[in-house]
Amino acid sequence: MVEVADPGVxxxxxxKYEDGTRxxxxxNSKGQKHxxxxxxxxxxTRYDGCLAxxxxxxxGVMAFPDGAK
Structure with missing residues (x-):
């Protein structure tokens, strides 16, 4: 197991999900992005940042295909 700063991680x-989302x-321990x-x-559309x-x-930053953030 990798030691991480967030105790919930x-x-x-x-x-990769069936719809193509990666x-x-x-x-976290419940299998959720965290x-x-x-x-x-x-x-x-791309999101880079924190999840809970x-x-x-x-x-975090949400970047859309048209260049908007």
């Missing part, structure tokens, strides 16, 4: 890894980052991560949606219990939370 259990492990780090990557997962996530690389930290996970901690720091990178989320790439099928339409090209599967949801974008705290500091």
């Amino acid at each position: 259990l492990k780090s890894g990557a997962y 996530y690389v980052g930290d996970w 901690g720091m991560g990178h989320l790439l949606l099928p339409d090209g 219990s599967g949801m974008c939370s705290g500091l």
Whole structure:
């Protein structure tokens, strides 16, 4: 197991969902995205930042395919 700063983070890894969404980052013991991560949606929308219990939370940047952030 990797030692991490957030006590809620259990492990780090990557997962590709059936719809094409890809996530690389930290996970909690419930299998939810939790901690720091990178989320790439099928339409090209990208989120880099903090997640808590599967949801974008705290500091992060959402970048859209048209260049808006």
